[in-house]
Amino acid sequence: MPPFDVSEGDPFGPHNLPYGVFSRAGSTERTVGVRLGDQVLDAGAAARALGSPYAALLARPSLNPLLAAGRTAWSDVRRALTAWVTVPSHQETIAAHFHPLDSVTLHLPFEVADYVDFYSSEHHARNVGQIFRPDAEDSLTPNWKHLPIGYHGRSGTVVVSGTDVVRPSGQRKAPTDPAPVFGPSVRLDIEAEVGFVVGTPTRMGAPVPLGGFRDHVFGLCLLNDWSARDIQAWEYVPLGPFLGKSFATSVSAWITPLDALEDARTAPPPRTHRPLPYLDDSEDEPGGYDLRISVAVNGHTVAEPPFSTMYWTAAQQLAQMTVNGASLRTGDLYGSGTVSGPAPEQRGSLLELTWNGRDPLELPDGKRAFLEDGDVVTLSAWAPGPAGTRVSLGEVTGRVVAG
Numbered sequence: 323m324p325p326f327d328v329s330e331g332d333p334f335g336p337h338n339l340p341y342g343v344f345s346r347a348g349s350t351e352r353t354v355g356v357r358l359g360d361q362v363l364d365a366g367a368a369a370r371a372l373g374s375p376y377a378a379l380l381a382r383p384s385l386n387p388l389l390a391a392g393r394t395a396w397s398d399v400r401r402a403l404t405a406w407v408t409v410p411s412h413q414e415t416i417a418a419h420f421h422p423l424d425s426v427t428l429h430l431p432f433e434v435a436d437y438v439d440f441y442s443s444e445h446h447a448r449n450v451g452q453i454f455r456p457d458a459e460d461s462l463t464p465n466w467k468h469l470p471i472g473y474h475g476r477s478g479t480v481v482v483s484g485t486d487v488v489r490p491s492g493q494r495k496a497p498t499d500p501a502p503v504f505g506p507s508v509r510l511d512i513e514a515e516v517g518f519v520v521g522t523p524t525r526m527g528a529p530v531p532l533g534g535f536r537d538h539v540f541g542l543c544l545l546n547d548w549s550a551r552d553i554q555a556w557e558y559v560p561l562g563p564f565l566g567k568s569f570a571t572s573v574s575a576w577i578t579p580l581d582a583l584e585d586a587r588t589a590p591p592p593r594t595h596r597p598l599p600y601l602d603d604s605e606d607e608p609g610g611y612d613l614r615i616s617v618a619v620n621g622h623t624v625a626e627p628p629f630s631t632m633y634w635t636a637a638q639q640l641a642q643m644t645v646n647g648a649s650l651r652t653g654d655l656y657g658s659g660t661v662s663g664p665a666p667e668q669r670g671s672l673l674e675l676t677w678n679g680r681d682p683l684e685l686p687d688g689k690r691a692f693l694e695d696g697d698v699v700t701l702s703a704w705a706p707g708p709a710g711t712r713v714s715l716g717e718v719t720g721r722v723v724a725g
Contacts, residue, residue, distance in 0.1 A: 325358060325359070325361040325363075325417060325420035326358075326407060326408075326413055326417075328358060328359040329359070331711055331712070332359050333704055333707075333711070333712040333713060333714030334357050334358060334359050334360075334714055335358070335359070335711065336358065336404055336407050336408050337582065337707050337708050337711055337713065338357070338578065338582050338707070338713045338714065339356050339357070339358065339400065339403055339404065339407070339579075339582065340356070340357050340541075340576035340577055340578045340579070340582070340715075340716065341354060341355070341356055341365075341385055341388070341431060341541070341576065341577045341579070342354075342355050342356075342357065342362070342428055342429075342431045342575045342576045342577065343355065343383065343384060343385065343428070343429045343430070343431045343432075343575075344362055344421075344426040344427060344428050344429065345426065345427050345429065346421060346425070346426055347425055347426070347427075351383070352383035352384070352429055353365075353366050353367070353380075353381060353382065353383060354366055354380045354381070354382055354384075354385060354388070355421075355426070356403055357423070357576060357716075358407055358420070360422065360423045360424075361420045361421065361422060361423060362420065362421050362422075362423055362426055363403075363406075363407065363416065363419055363420050364419040364420075364421065365380040365381075365403065366380040366381025366382065367381070367419040368380075368406055368415075368416040368419045369381065369402075371415050371416060371419065372406065372412065372415055372416065374402060376395075376398070376399050376402060379391055379395065379399065380399070384431070384432055384433050385431050385432040385540075385577065386432050386433050386652055386653055388521075388540075389432060389519065389520070389521035389522075389540050389652050389653060390521060390522070390523070390652040391521070392521065392522045392537075393521075393522065393536065393537050396521070396540060396579060396581070397581060400579060400581050400582075428482065428483070428484070428575035429482055429575070430480070430481065430482040430573070430575075431482070431543075431575060431576070431577050432519060432577070432653050433653050434477040434478075434480045434653055434654075434655050435477060435520075435651035435652065435653035435654045435655075436474065436477055436651060436654045436655070437474070437475040437476060437477040437480060437571065437654075437655050437656070437657075438472050438473070438474055438475065438643055438654075438655075438656040438657070439472060439473055439475050439515075439547055439563075439567070439571075439656070439657040439659060440470050440471065440472040440634065440639050440656065440657060440658055440659040441466075441470070441471040441472065441659040441660075442470050442471075442632050442633055442634035442639065442658055442659045443631065443632050443633065443658075443659055443660055443661055443662045443670070444462070444466075444591070444631075444633040445631060445662040445663055445664050445668070445669075446659065446660040446661070446662035446669070446670060446671070446674065447461075447462055447463075447466055448461045448462060449461075449662060449669065449673075449674045450673070450674070451463070453673065453674075453677060453678045454678075467593075467594060467595040467633075468595060468597070468598070469597075469601065469642055470601075470634040470638055470639045470642045472639065472642065472643065472656070472659075473562045473563050475547075475563070475567060475568060475571065475657075476567075476568035476571075477655070479568060479569060479570050479571060480571045480572075480573060480655060481570060481571070481572055481573070481720075482572070482573060482574075482575050483544075483572060483573065483574050483575050483716075483717060483718040483719050483720070484575075484719060484720070485570075485572065485720060486720065486721050486722075486723045487548055487569075487570045487572070487720045487721065487722055487723065488569070488570075488723055488724075488725050489506050489507060489510055489695060489722060489723065489724055489725045490506070490507050490510075490550050490553065490565065490566075490569040490570075490725065491504065491505055491506045491507070491725055492504070492507065492550065492553035492557070492565045492566065493553065493556055493557065494507070494508070494552040494553055494555070494556050495556045496552075502556060506724070506725050507550035507551075507552055507553050507566075508552055508692070509550065509551035509552040509679070509691075509692045510548070510549075510550055510551075510692050510693040510722060511548070511549045511550070511551050511671055511672045511673050511692055511693065512546050512547075512548060512549070512617070512670075512671060512672060512693070512699050512701075513546065513547040513548070513549055513657075513659075513660040513670060513671050514546065514615055514617050514625070514627050514660060514661050514670035514671070514701050515544075515545040515546065515547055515657045515658045515659060515660060515661060515670070516542055516543070516544065516545060516611075516613060516615075516629055516636075516657070516658045516661065516703075517542060517543045517544070517545035517573055517655050517656065517657050517658070518539050518541075518542050518636050518639075518640070518655070518656050518657075518658070519539065519540050519541055519542065519543065519577055519653070519654075519655055520538055520539055520540070520640075520650050520651070520652065520653065520654035520655070520656070521538060521539065521540035521652060522537060522538045522650070522652070523649065523650050523651050523652050524538070524644065524649050524650040525649055526647055526648070526649040527647040527649075528644075528647070528649070529600070529641065529644045529645045529646075529647060530640050530641060530643075530644045530650065531600070531641060532600075532601070532602075532603050532606055532609070532637045532638065532641050533606065534640075535609075535636065535637035535640055535641075536580060538640065538650060539580060539636065539640065540577065540579060540580070541577045541578050541579040541580055541582075542577070542578055542580070542583075542611075542636075542715075543573050543574045543576065543577050543578065543715070543716075543718075544573065544574040544615070544701045544702070544703055544715050544716065544717065544718040545571065545572070545573050545574075545655075545657050545658075545701075545718065546571070546572040546573075546699065546701055546718050546720060547567065547571050547657055547660075548567075548569065548570045548571065548572065548720070549566060549567055549671070549673075550565070550566040550567075550569070551566065551673055551678075551692070552566075553565055553566035554566025554567060570720070571657070572718050572719075572720045573655070573718060574701075574715065574716045574717060574718040575716065576715070576716040578713065578715055578716075582707075582713055583611060583705055583713060584708075585705075585706050585707050585708050585713075586611050586612045586613065586705035586706050586707070586713065587607070587608045587609075587610070587611060587612075588608055588610045588611065588612045588630050589608045589609075589610055590603075590608075590609055590610040590632065590633065590634075590635050591631060591632075591633055593633075597638070600641055600645055601638050601641060601642065603635065603637065603638060606637075609635035609636070609637045609638065610629075610630055610632060610635055611629055611630070611636075611705065612628075612629070612630045612705060612706055613628075613629035613630070613703050613704075613705045613715065614626065614628060614629075614703060614704055614705070615627045615628070615629060615661055615670070615701060615702070615703040616701070616702050616703065617670065617699070617700075617701055618699070618700045618701075618702075619683070619685060619690065619693075619697055619698070619699055620685060620686075620687055620697055620698055621698070621700075622685050622686055624675060624683055624685075625667055625668060625669055625670060625675060626663075626667060626668055627660075627661040627662055627663055627668050627669065627670040628661070628663045628668060629658070629661050629703075631661075631662075631663050631664070631668075632658060632659075632661065636656075636658065639656060639658070640656070643656060660674075662674060672690070672691070672692055672693070676690070676691045676692070679691035679692065693722050694722070695722055695723060695724045696721070696722065696723075697721070697722045698719060698720070698721045698722075699719065699720055699721075699722075700717055700718070700719040701717060701718045701719075702714075702715070702716070702717040703715040703717075
């Protein structure tokens with residue numbers, strides 16, 4: 323089928339056009355690609371063939387030059403790409419620059435600068451509080467309704483979908499153990515999240531207000547923030563996550579631009595506490611996104627977390643991340659935190675789904691409290707698009723291998 327003949331309603335149709343980086347079979351040369359159906363357009367080669375001024379941004383081995391170009395360039399390039407794949411007069415020129423998806427290798431689409439992970443689902447936070455503080459009067463910490471809680475992670479271990487995840491080792495100590503022991507994690511978990519990719523940088527001392535979100539964030543991707551719960555439980559007091567989180571964070575190979583998600587915008591849940599002015603979005607445009615996530619273990623769906631339930635929005639997270647004057651760099655990545663909904667089947671981690679191992683999942687290949695070697699975890703998602711279409715966010719997958 324010609325590359326332009328995408329079936330009506332294809333979630334990777336011209337209304338989507340996510341960006342990635344690929345190499346062709348037998349080549350190590352990487353370049354920016356744009357997905358249309360089951361084809362990948364070599365965006366730089368197409369731009370050169372059409373004499374486009376955007377060739378310098380697109381004929382690169384990373385999305386970073388495009389990310390750094392800013393909001394006006396992002397919108398202009400998207401309009402141009404949409405025209406290239408929909409206007410018949412362009413088809414003969416660029417047809418040769420499409421490649422079947424199954425014939426290319428996909429790579430990490432951008433160079434990650436810094437990585438921050440948040441904790442912004444009230445349902446997830448309450449579940450975790452009830453698991454670990456069952457006698458507390460309130461399962462949320464006192465600060466939770468006042469600010470998006472986050473921590474700085476390790477950018478060097480952000481990997482693209484399909485990369486194996488080596489089971490981490492470290493210290494762990496169960497409450498009944500007399501002393502800590504060292505060894506592979508026995509409570510390896512996942513966290514179903516959405517990652518936001520920063521394009522336009524800022525200088526130190528210049529916070530980004532809520533209204534600046536779309537000027538600095540290029541797009542989003544699916545993100546699995548793998549977690550070694552036993553290592554984390556022993557090490558995180560008093561300074562927070564460290565080795566239990568830093569061994570791997572997987573992201574999808576496709577970055578969906580914010581402009582493709584206009585029809586998915588939605589209001590966040592009602593706020594029970596009015597935020598301080600720098601986080602108060604009550605007069606702003608809807609800051610949430612209606613993303614429908616699925617979590618599968620070894621091909622079996624175990625959860626369907628709804629991103630629309632997230633209490634803190636991506637714009638509020640960015641404002642919190644920079645309010646102290648911390649600067650942004652092109653390629654910064656920040657995760658939403660585990661996405662969980664109010665129903666048991668909407669929980670975005672095994673910690674919640676099995677209630678810390680008490681209620682193992684019944685899978686076709688056996689019970690699971692936490693992940694075993696050889697298990698394959700896949701996150702996928704879609705969002706409402708224009709005229710009743712769907713916008714696919716692709717998937718992020720990883721296989722656990724022994725350390």
